[in-house]
Amino acid sequence: MPKSRLRCASLALPLVLLALVLTLVPLRALADADAVPAGVDPTTVGLQPIRGPLPLATPAPGESRLTQREDGTSQAVARTAGRTSAFVLVAREAPWTLRPGLAVMAKTYNGVVPGPTLVVRQGERVVIDFRNAMSVPDTLHLHGIHGGPDSMDGVAGISQAMVEPGGRFRYAFTANQPGTFIYHSHDNEQMVNSGLYGAIVVLPAHPRPEERVQRDDVEMLSSWSIQSLTENTFTING
Numbered sequence: 187m188p189k190s191r192l193r194c195a196s197l198a199l200p201l202v203l204l205a206l207v208l209t210l211v212p213l214r215a216l217a218d219a220d221a222v223p224a225g226v227d228p229t230t231v232g233l234q235p236i237r238g239p240l241p242l243a244t245p246a247p248g249e250s251r252l253t254q255r256e257d258g259t260s261q262a263v264a265r266t267a268g269r270t271s272a273f274v275l276v277a278r279e280a281p282w283t284l285r286p287g288l289a290v291m292a293k294t295y296n297g298v299v300p301g302p303t304l305v306v307r308q309g310e311r312v313v314i315d316f317r318n319a320m321s322v323p324d325t326l327h328l329h330g331i332h333g334g335p336d337s338m339d340g341v342a343g344i345s346q347a348m349v350e351p352g353g354r355f356r357y358a359f360t361a362n363q364p365g366t367f368i369y370h371s372h373d374n375e376q377m378v379n380s381g382l383y384g385a386i387v388v389l390p391a392h393p394r395p396e397e398r399v400q401r402d403d404v405e406m407l408s409s410w411s412i413q414s415l416t417e418n419t420f421t422i423n424g
């Protein structure tokens with residue numbers, strides 16, 4: 187088993203990805219009122235609600251443009267050349283509304299949580315230009331994508347060096363395996379818990395009859411720690 191998988195599992199990902207789910211669950215956030223431990227100052231732990239008007243979020247130069255999917259996630263528009271699909275994911279802070287009245291400054295890819303859904307076709311070459319516009323170093327881990335070289339696995343300290351603030355790294359792999367996978371931050375759990383994850387959907391080149399569906403919805407369950415040491419707020423697709 188690759189070391190990255192072990193480390194990845196130890197991150198205890200706060201998300202569950204379900205592929206080929208054909209029903210939509212309304213977007214909503216559920217909060218647990220007892221989530222702040224006694225004696226803990228809630229203004230010092232977890233993500234803090236934004237008070238007052240939300241700061242304006244503008245796209246980063248060069249990042250992939252987004253379209254809205256029916257499942258509620260955003261989809262990145264690929265630059266295509268032959269059998270290559272290229273994306274630009276910029277890790278940056280952006281305000282994110284979990285439910286009316288509760289917004290936080292999340293860590294995002296291209297300004298959205300979950301990060302843009304990347305849809306490619308089996309057999310394509312996939313290029314992801316990762317740009318770190320945050321104030322801390324990070325990498326992008328391609329969870330479940332296999333068949334590529336270790337150097338594309340995105341595990342800092344094992345397969346590559348950290349990408350420093352302002353830095354870039356180009357991930358490239360051939361999408362050999364159809365299915366739904368995840369990309370996510372791989373530095374620390376707090377980064378992942380702040381919104382740095384998204385789905386990669388590899389459509390089968392020759393779908394079997396059971397794979398011919400009318401809709402293929404991504405559903406990503408997120409957990410958030412809002413003024414809390416523990417996860418206390420949950421959203422679906424953002």
Ligand SMILES: [Cu+2]
Pocket residue numbers: 194195199327329368370
């Ligand atoms: Cu992972």
